[in-house]
Amino acid sequence: MAELWSLPAHALVAGYAAREFTPSEVLESVLGRCDAINPSINAVIARDDAAARRMARASDARWGAGKPLSDLDGVPVSIKDNLLMAGLPATWGNRGLRDNVPAHDELPVARLRAGGAVLFAKTNVPELTVQGYTDNLLHGPTGLPFAPELTPGGSSGGAVAAVAAGIGPLALCTDGGGSIRRPAAHAGLFGLKPGAGRIPRGAGFPAILGAFEVAGPIGRDARDVETMFRWLGSSVETATTAPRRILYARHFAGQPVDPKILRASDGAAEELRRLGHEVVARDTFDVLAGIDAIWPVISTAGVAWLCDSDARINETAGEAVQAMARAGRALSARDYAGALVAIEALRLDYQRAMAGFDLLMTPAIAAFSWPREKTHPEVIDGQPVGPRGHAVFTAFANALGLPAMTLPLAAPPGGLPCGVQLVGMQGADELLLQIARSWPEAR
Template identity: 55%
Template sequence: MSGPLWRRSAADLVAAYAAGETTPDAILAAVLGRLDAVNGAINAVIALDREGATAAAAASTARWRAGRALGPMDGVPWTIKDNILVKDLPAVWGSPLFADHVPTRDESPVARLRAAGAIILGKTNVPEFTVQGFTDNAVFGPTRNPWNLATTPGGSSGGAVAAVASGIGPLALCTDGGGSIRRPAAHAGLIGFKPSTGMIERSHGFPEILHDFEVAGPIGRTVADIDSAMAILGGASWPASAPEAGPKRILHIRSFAGAPVDPEISASVAAAAARFSELGHQVETIDAFDLAEFANDVWPVISRAGVAWLLDQYPDHAGRVGQAALDMAAGVRDASATDYLGALIAIGQAKQRFAELFEGHDLMLTPAIAALAWPIGATHPPTIDGQPVGPRGHAVFTVFANALGIPAVTLPSAPAAAGSRIGFQLCGRRGSDRALLAVAAAYEAISPPLPWPEI
């Protein structure tokens, strides 16, 4: 194994354990050393279980030496997003409202990782209630993008991508309720996977304020690691074998409903689309696409209703919730149950339209982000390509996949001239998760290895 141990992928680690070249003890020491060196600059990990991780690494080392390893995650360090519950670690959800909350059991995806021998390092930072597209909160402060410490890694999985991009573990368990895995992964130059709704069962967690539109999923540096992670997280739901990544009919969409996209992002994603043509796929490019606009119309109703419901459960929340969450809740007070039902009906109608679209296309390819990473302290970029945009102007490409329940993966494409990371998104039919990753793996195979930021 060449290079620092903390740079190894999960697959490399398991191969090295099997060959006796290193041990989970040694890997944990390297990853913790990396965390101690960089976390102060990026503020990615906000709760560390050094003692628990050390015990887990020792147990894993003993299993590998005895030839009784539990599988492809045994001895692999993971971080867990702070809206997913981990036994005996704080679960703050980015809010003073939960500043003293310490769960007594693991949420089910975490329990599956533990049972597979994974080493749980700690929790990663999030915005309050994980409903913002940047990562900052009143409890822990902002997380910084490892590629440019003056910028945000996006949200709500900003702490997770900052950790993985910096070498604090090869994998992170996260959630995606409207792009919260895919957009930060793009901003950090990583791979982020949002599985189909229902692929990863969740229980014993925080209230589902985004209903089942929010799903759990992994962020990592290689498609192989994502696939291995999904075999654990998805359990029996995950297909036993990967399908062939034969030629696909790919619809490359440059813009949703004419919304502005940074020109460097457009050019980077167009170059990625061209590479799929080189791989033998049939790529059709269109400049504008209106079918996904329903999601950006209905999502404010759903997310605001979720926050309002949550705050209603805590009548004493005054002074313990940030203004952004209060504003979200206030924004739905004048809405009615018919507005929420109307949103659900619109989603149902969109599912029918997209079913027809997928009769003529196998995959959709879009930008994952509409704007490059913006400065710390700002909630969103105020303009994109010279046009003023609102708080979700940077996020127009992702939420439709949550509404439809379909799988989507973000892959890195060529960075901007000044170094900002860029990513594109591939989406497939519901249930085509592993077939989607097979296509992603073929693209990855002709791409250069992911670089490391200098921190």
């Protein structure tokens, strides 16, 4: 029999129902896995084993009585460190919040607890979750389980490293500019950024990215990601997937992409065609280039506001955050309003460009994982790039409030995994999940 820590959530629930094993036994297997591998990857930064065991024993009793609370009852789930969970530190990767232990759960965390999920750990993030790699002065860098010297990206780097390592089958994360989708690609996982408003937020840290940032699930199995989304959000049933017309953009505005990632993405387009979808490929898609001027305004203004509002954060923040705060302070209200106006113009341009298509497909990442102590790859396909050069494909979906999902692509022998991103129109979260369910069989 496979190790319990290696099983997907739906297999755990089936085992509980058949009385093959209990939530307590699964939790001990996951905690043992964490003890064995976390020292090398630094994915989990806080645990409360006693509280987790109490949750697991309560789930044992519910399954024994045949009265589980949900399809997540007894499933170990980790929580990203920028989300509040009662009884465990919520540090946001900042030294000034080292001793910040909330007494309440943020809304999506409370929803998981209400469903009987075993909330057992917090996972590492870059400071204030505004970087595309995972390192901070409080907890240090995170590495991938199959390549501990390499970054899993960010900001959900700790979460994807944990799930990929078998430290829980699911993680609750956030995505403000690609923070679910890019790390999921680096780790070979499924990651869903829900559309705006689909998963309620509140009772957490200040929303410095506004409506850009949403909560969503990451998992090794698409069915598990769908189960978690449906429990957390206002989900509706939709018809089975009919053939869709998909626009496949290989580049955005000619920005560089690793050739191996492009080849893998081309293969994914062929897989979608074999599934019956029509895929129209374009080498470059220029309509979204404006996001490069929008996202920095929103993010740096938010960081400046937060640092000026909380002395604990301002006095202890690392240089990268301080630089963002300085840039944000140099902005005016007119700059911020201009960014909001530009978002609406981008929305209209995107709708026009997507006329006749149901979905947009892109590579999820422009570069493979890089050394975990570095902020970003400096060169992609022979071209120098800045800090967001690896992240060109994802932020527009946040700005427009669109659902988007990473489908993993298997690593070639001796290589690293990557993924493709599917972006739907408003309300198409379920369509993305339906396509994802077919993805393991397609590959």
